[in-house]
């Protein structure tokens with residue numbers, strides 16, 4: 001399990017020319033040069049070994065595990081052969097989109113295309129039930145809640161599964177809601193022969209302990225490889241402001257930065273504030289931005305208490321190619337892949353250093369681009385200490401910016 005073991009495996013300098021069912025090669029779908037994590041992890045994954053993909057946000061982990069899955073599964077067999085477990089519906093939609101792009105419908109020879117199903121909380125479970133019974137997909141992308149319902153009701157059978165991916169693994173193990181279902185799934189999967197397990201995340205604090213725990217529990221094989229690619233994050237900065245100047249400071253910053261497209265992170269409204277009948281911080285901010293910057297951007301909101309349809313509609317809005325300002329809570333800190341995002345603003349600081357890392361990782365998502373990306377935290381002097389803790393924990397240093 002040592003970090004250097006991958007150096008013993010031949011490294012790949014080009015993405016494998018995988019001939020998909022649709023006779024596309026990876027290059028044809030737009031991926032030519034492998035990113036660092038792809039270069040290091042693909043030879044290991046293709047050899048069938050278990051793997052921990054531990055690499056920065058936006059480094060291409062999703063494509064890494066999807067490529068190895070496409071090499072193993074057989075689209076002609078009607079059985080779930082690969083399962084990708086994700087913590088949120090938004091990340092599930094993102095992964096499904098990439099998997100479906102790789103599995104696009106065949107044009108020649110009339111061969112079956114690889115079927116990818118998204119079984120995500122908030123979806124129509126009744127429809128999925130009939131689909132799963134009638135024609136199981138080859139690849140299933142699922143959140144734990146919906147997945148466990150289908151397994152418990154014996155509608156979903158995992159007997160033919162060859163690859164299990166747990167994405168954002170440390171987040172899932174830290175979530176009291178998800179951890180017991182995740183353990184149950186890993187235990188039943190580990191009893192099977194001939195299987196491969198892949199864990200992925202940008203942040204795995206104390207990864208050595210994590211790894212030895214997994215091996216001890218038999219959730220991975222003994223020869224699991226930890227592929228760790230170091231972070232190259234955009235240069236973060238901080239902007240000091242007075243206690244009551246936060247809103248105005250953000251507006252001035254947006255005017256001076258003139259970002260192409262940006263994500264603004266705001267705290268989730270506290271229960272106390274809800275009970276007191278206050279407007280949510282996201283709503284207040286949106287109103288201010290609409291009056292202060294009329295017509296400059298599409299101003300879009302994404303937060304937990306929106307229903308799933310509205311959340312999907314918000315993400316769809318941004319994919320139409322116009323400049324956007326996305327005002328969000330931490331729900332969008334993981335999985336959302338909007339490569340046009342040039343700036344991140346922490347209007348409110350996140351709760352933890354790991355959350356800071358994932359928020360910052362919503363920018364800088366074009367692996368070989370020379371574009372510049374920015375992360376700015378707006379803080380009061382009292383919050384300086386909190387940001388300093390994040391700086392120490394994640395080993396980065398903010399520079400101070402002035403308007």
Ligand SMILES: Nc1ncnc2c1ncn2[C@@H]1O[C@H](COP(=O)(O)OP(=O)(O)OP(=O)(O)O)[C@@H](O)[C@H]1O
Nearest residue numbers: 031033034035057058059060061062063202335365
């Ligand atoms: N080899 C490649 N060449 C060009 N672009 C790539 C390549 N691999 C991935 N990308 C693009 O980079 C972006 C980030 O990739 P991806 O979502 O796989 O990263 P990730 O490591 O899973 O990120 P996160 O940890 O935030 O979920 C995506 O827009 C993806 O299409």
